[in-house]
Amino acid sequence: MFPRRCRNLVFGFELIGAGVLHGKRILWTFLEIKGERMEMRNKFRKSTTLRCDSQSKCLISVVIGSLMVCILLLSLLSPTSRKNEMGQGIQIRTSHHLHLRELQEVEEENIQIPPPHKRPRRAPKRRPKRMTPLIDEFLDEDSQLRRKFFPDHKTFIDPMITGNDSMFYYPGRVWLDTEGNPIQAHGGGVIFDERSETYYWYGEYKDGPTYHAHEKGAARVDIIGIGCYSSKDLWSWKNEGIVLAAEETDETHDLHKSNVLERPKVIYNSRTGKYVMWMHIDNVNYTKASVGVAISDYPNGPFHYLQSKRPHGFDSRDMTIFKDDNGTAYLIYSSQGNSELHVGPLSEDYLDVTNVARRVLIGQHREAPALFKHKGTYYMITSGCTGWAPNEALAHAAESIMGPWETIGNPCIGENKMFRLATFLSQSTFVIPLPSSYPNLFIFMADRWNPADLRDSRYVWLPLMVGGLVDQPLDYNFRFPLWSRVSIYWHRKWRLPQGWNSLK
Known part of the structure; x- marks a missing residue:
């Protein structure tokens, strides 16, 4: 049976067709009265009945025709629905009447880009032409908008202060831990430990000076x-401390302080x-391009470093791991010079990759993958490859984590257009699923990198929801199902809704 919406659309389409045929009959009657071109009447008149050799063939024709009409109308209505939604402002919609408290609609904030600074006549341009004015200002340490991108430390989020601002997220503000110090967990991820009924957030501890190792090197x-x-x-x-520390003296060690350690992700293996x-x-030149593995008996460490390697023999840079419902874990990483992603299952002990891997999003140059699963469908948020500069996020969907993956558009909603095209001046790192009582609600974790002072990079946590039509027409090729939309709301x-935590 077709969904009720499709049946109604097909019925409406048939009514339109019947009206057109009725109009044709009137026209032919008029021509008959006038006596003009009588011979044309039978030549061009089309039958209004279905001619079938058998009842089964007729039924098949009706089914195929109805499917074609549904696909056509859905593809036409998808962009229209999006325009109507954007015109009316952001509305959180779920089947369970879930309403996030104190969600502010900031659809089109008036951001005035200051005029470009005057430069000496022969001075080189500060940024490539491809940068948008907003990103150019974001990367400019002297920009008049600096305070908007990185709010003053006086506006910090302090969990120890109770009152009207308790439990509110302020994306982009300095976020303090329970001891009053800025949280240092960049490029990280969150796990829920069922044994201790506690969430653990792991990330890069960057509380050190920012510098360039050489003239062409990235900020580090x-x-x-x-x-x-x-x-x-x-x-x-609560700060649990540094659970995997740098190596201070051995320059050959992977974790020597002169090297690069990024995007840590942790999962629990119930078997071991x-x-x-x-x-x-x-390494400092990003030519080692490997993954490292460490283990611990406890979620709060310490972790013991094991080894590094190039998975499946390929270079690996931005990466993540994902644990599926059946306990199988996967490594997802940017490879081939960041031109594509590779996906492959881990061994049963999660300490190595297997010899199975699949290349996905080939030639799309995506990095910073953040995966989650919703109602049997796998979703992934990625960013473009522009270094510390923000860019447009894209959402992808697949029936199998091994692919094929299909791109379903930019998930960002709200703020002005330039902010949406720059992922609210941040880069994806992880997606946190909430308890089963809120099946459509997730938290999108992102980093707002500050290349001038990396220790002052900020966290952008926003509500992510799944549902509705995707935000751009798909290239329909009869591979069902049609993916649901992924929406990240600024x-x-x-x-979060009061009482969301099932532990309380």
């Missing part, structure tokens, strides 16, 4: 280690009872 901070924070409510975070951390390991201030 020496490796300090991986920071870990624990929480019961995803808002107030170990917490396994995967991370991007590189809000200056928001919080």
